[in-house]
Amino acid sequence: MKDKIEKQDILLVDDNPENLRLLANILKPKGYTIRLANNGVKALDSVRAKAPKLILLDVQMPEMDGYETCKALKKNKAWKHIPIIFISALSEVMDKIKAFKSGAVDYIEKPFHVDEVLARVKPHLTVTVQREQLQEAVEKVQDAQNKMMQSEKMASLGTLSAGIAHEINNPINYVSAGAAGLELDFKDLLKLLNLYETIDFKAANPTIANQVALLKEEIDYKYVKANILETIKDIKMGASRTEEIVKGLKRFSRMDSEEKFEVNINEEIENNIKIVKRLSKKRVLFLVELEDNPNKIYGFTGQLNQLFMNLIMNAEQAIPDEGVIKIATFNKSTGVTIIISDNGVGIPKKLGDRIFDPFLTTKEVGEGTGLGLSISYRIVESHNGTITYFSEENIGTSFHVFLPKN
Numbered sequence: 001m002k003d004k005i006e007k008q009d010i011l012l013v014d015d016n017p018e019n020l021r022l023l024a025n026i027l028k029p030k031g032y033t034i035r036l037a038n039n040g041v042k043a044l045d046s047v048r049a050k051a052p053k054l055i056l057l058d059v060q061m062p063e064m065d066g067y068e069t070c071k072a073l074k075k076n077k078a079w080k081h082i083p084i085i086f087i088s089a090l091s092e093v094m095d096k097i098k099a100f101k102s103g104a105v106d107y108i109e110k111p112f113h114v115d116e117v118l119a120r121v122k123p124h125l126t127v128t129v130q131r132e133q134l135q136e137a138v139e140k141v142q143d144a145q146n147k148m149m150q151s152e153k154m155a156s157l158g159t160l161s162a163g164i165a166h167e168i169n170n171p172i173n174y175v176s177a178g179a180a181g182l183e184l185d186f187k188d189l190l191k192l193l194n195l196y197e198t199i200d201f202k203a204a205n206p207t208i209a210n211q212v213a214l215l216k217e218e219i220d221y222k223y224v225k226a227n228i229l230e231t232i233k234d235i236k237m238g239a240s241r242t243e244e245i246v247k248g249l250k251r252f253s254r255m256d257s258e259e260k261f262e263v264n265i266n267e268e269i270e271n272n273i274k275i276v277k278r279l280s281k282k283r284v285l286f287l288v289e290l291e292d293n294p295n296k297i298y299g300f301t302g303q304l305n306q307l308f309m310n311l312i313m314n315a316e317q318a319i320p321d322e323g324v325i326k327i328a329t330f331n332k333s334t335g336v337t338i339i340i341s342d343n344g345v346g347i348p349k350k351l352g353d354r355i356f357d358p359f360l361t362t363k364e365v366g367e368g369t370g371l372g373l374s375i376s377y378r379i380v381e382s383h384n385g386t387i388t389y390f391s392e393e394n395i396g397t398s399f400h401v402f403l404p405k406n
Helices: 002-006 017-030 040-049 066-075 093-102 114-196 206-219 221-253 265-279 301-318 349-356 372-382
Strands: 009-013 033-037 054-058 084-088 106-109 261-263 283-290 297-299 322-332 335-342 386-392 396-404
Touching: 009 017, 009 040, 017 033, 017 114, 033 040, 040 054, 040 066, 054 066, 054 114, 066 084, 066 093, 084 093, 084 114, 093 106, 106 114, 114 221, 206 221, 261 301, 265 283, 265 301, 265 322, 265 335, 297 301, 297 396, 301 322, 301 335, 301 372, 301 396, 349 372, 349 386, 372 386
Parallel strands: 009 033, 009 054, 054 084, 084 106, 283 322
Antiparallel strands: 261 297, 322 335, 335 396, 386 396
């Protein structure tokens, strides 16, 4: 705490160079970083460039006096928390009241006394440092709470997903098997229909021929015959799509079904890039920078490959026709960071971290299950890692994954 206080940035504002020199000589030996301004306008410029931790502000100055300067600082949301101590030869009670009303936290009378200046400066800097530390602590707690809530939500959804997958699996198998059987049966029936169409009913029995003709017109025979196979094809496609979702739900609910092995992150990423390149029909340029000799990561190889495939495919799908995908790895003492970026359409800001929720997708209907990122989140979580993203609509998206060594 002591070191933090002594290294703080103090702005001194006074139109008298001697006063500035004297204050600087009092404060510098204590380790404070000192900045100087000789009027209110320059003081505001200095704060605009970089906010100090404390301001010592003279009352009587040309152009813009201390009261005006203080009020201007307090009006700005980014600066209003900066403590301001007035320095002045004015010793009347009303002058001090005016100073406090304008937003000051303290008042030092001229001529300066070394011990008084130090005694008044230190407590205010201490409060500032403690407030910042408290804010950092609050943010860390909030971040931990958010991660815990997300983790608990994912665990609950995992259990729910396993149940849903089990319930859907059997009926969809019936649909798939039924559609396949129906297709085979209809193809056999089609052989009979084709043979039937070669029969000359008019010559054999004009009455039956008329009845057949009327019935064919009534049921729109040609359309029905041509459409049945298409309908079977649609059923099979719908069943296949549902099976994909069921598989995704199973993967989402079972993230610990493998044994951990040593994984070469760079190698696995390169293999996934090759697959995506072969699959992609777009003009996508891959810029790949994989740091040599990455840390050894012990993980579930299949899951990590799915993670990389999900993120690289997401990047490819976010690019409309042509674009760039950047993939990089960085070695850290504690693990490996993987960054996958694209210059595609971006993720709507309103979605926030909801993008990791199951079935939430920004893709067109039928183009995704909405499980890719939620599965990716679970995979990273099962490796005790972190996944974050940065995105701007019509600019692009960047996913940052950190995987620890152990």
